[in-house]
Amino acid sequence: MRASPFATDTPAWLASGRIPGLDGLRALAVGLVILSHAHVTRGFPTFKSLERATDRLGSVGVDVFFVLSGFLITSLLCREEAREERISLRAFYLRRVLRIVPAYACFLLFVALLAASARADVTARDWLAAGTYTMNFRAAPAWELGHIWSLSIEEHFYLLWPPVMAMLPRRTASLGVLGVLLVEPVLRWSILVASPAHVAATELWTFTRLDSIAAGCMLALLSRSPAGRRALDAAARYWPVALGALGLAVGGSVLSGKLHVGVAPTVIAVTVAVLVWAVVRYEPRTLETRVLVALGVGSYSLYLWQEVFLNPRRSDWWTTFPQNLVLTGMCAAVSYHFVELPFMKLRSRSL
Numbered sequence: 001m002r003a004s005p006f007a008t009d010t011p012a013w014l015a016s017g018r019i020p021g022l023d024g025l026r027a028l029a030v031g032l033v034i035l036s037h038a039h040v041t042r043g044f045p046t047f048k049s050l051e052r053a054t055d056r057l058g059s060v061g062v063d064v065f066f067v068l069s070g071f072l073i074t075s076l077l078c079r080e081e082a083r084e085e086r087i088s089l090r091a092f093y094l095r096r097v098l099r100i101v102p103a104y105a106c107f108l109l110f111v112a113l114l115a116a117s118a119r120a121d122v123t124a125r126d127w128l129a130a131g132t133y134t135m136n137f138r139a140a141p142a143w144e145l146g147h148i149w150s151l152s153i154e155e156h157f158y159l160l161w162p163p164v165m166a167m168l169p170r171r172t173a174s175l176g177v178l179g180v181l182l183v184e185p186v187l188r189w190s191i192l193v194a195s196p197a198h199v200a201a202t203e204l205w206t207f208t209r210l211d212s213i214a215a216g217c218m219l220a221l222l223s224r225s226p227a228g229r230r231a232l233d234a235a236a237r238y239w240p241v242a243l244g245a246l247g248l249a250v251g252g253s254v255l256s257g258k259l260h261v262g263v264a265p266t267v268i269a270v271t272v273a274v275l276v277w278a279v280v281r282y283e284p285r286t287l288e289t290r291v292l293v294a295l296g297v298g299s300y301s302l303y304l305w306q307e308v309f310l311n312p313r314r315s316d317w318w319t320t321f322p323q324n325l326v327l328t329g330m331c332a333a334v335s336y337h338f339v340e341l342p343f344m345k346l347r348s349r350s351l
Helices: 022-038 048-084 089-116 124-132 148-167 170-194 210-223 226-236 239-251 257-262 264-282 290-297 299-309 323-350
Strands: none
Touching: 022 048, 022 264, 022 290, 022 299, 022 323, 048 148, 048 210, 048 239, 048 264, 089 148, 089 299, 089 323, 124 148, 148 170, 148 210, 170 210, 170 257, 170 264, 210 226, 210 264, 226 264, 239 264, 257 264, 290 299, 299 323
16 A cells, blocks of 8 residues: 555644544444344345355454544544643543434434334343443343444443543553553453353453454554654555454454454454554545445444344344335434434534
8 A cells, every 4th residue: 555645744633623534434334234234134135155254244343443433532632632731521521422322312212112012122121231331241132222232332431541541641541552452362361261151242341342442542642643653654554464464363263262262352453453544544535435424424323223123033124125224224314414413513512
């Protein structure tokens, strides 16, 4: 990948503005998740040889979301600190609430209506987990709410990371992120040895998935210094190697069980971070098409609503391909334009 003539040593987005290419990356991530759920729904064309690969690609889509979250949130916090010489936790959490909660509340209300009409089997424990963002610790949740596990991890990240950034020197915070990347494989290995029955849950628990977000945090922190950008640029030039390592880690079948559980998630996180930098730094225009940007901007609502309609456990008309995809898109569009967007404008006026 050749450096773009538009790339400079100090990217303009470090100080302000949207980060180019990020919406396109979000679109690809949510597309992978939707494909992984749609291919098992009624009426979807069957390709047996691709089923296992599709499931794994959905997992990669979530990893991309995690890396992007760490990268974006850390970048925004660093910008604020450089501009204001401090980080306002109050302003951060108010922005997050206005960005996340309204659309989430509307989605939960719709699921409640489905449950009231016996079209969804949601238990009291499911509602408790959904209301407290602890779905990633809930065993066998209702299908319509199961995907909230990844949103739960992100919410825990929002609670933990901004105070760390606000209170600790940047070097100390960076060492903490590096420590997470090094410790997480050991922690997952320890669970594998001590309690093999819980190995599958390590993909969901916050304390065993923080490396996915930490890789994005490290990417943002490195991008703030010339030396860090030079190191990232050097890694990005070998993006085919990173892509190959990502494929090897995702493949899993060529790895031993211990390597797959312990190392693969961290390898995926780091290689995704390298690929994100390669796109943002050198090829942002590739992912700046109108369609990809529109899908990326609406990716939160798309992710929220897709599980209701891409439900392999039901055979209703709205869970059957292709109308399930159409309905997912329609509900996401309504959610974005009539819920997300008004509250984002309110956020801009109030902060």
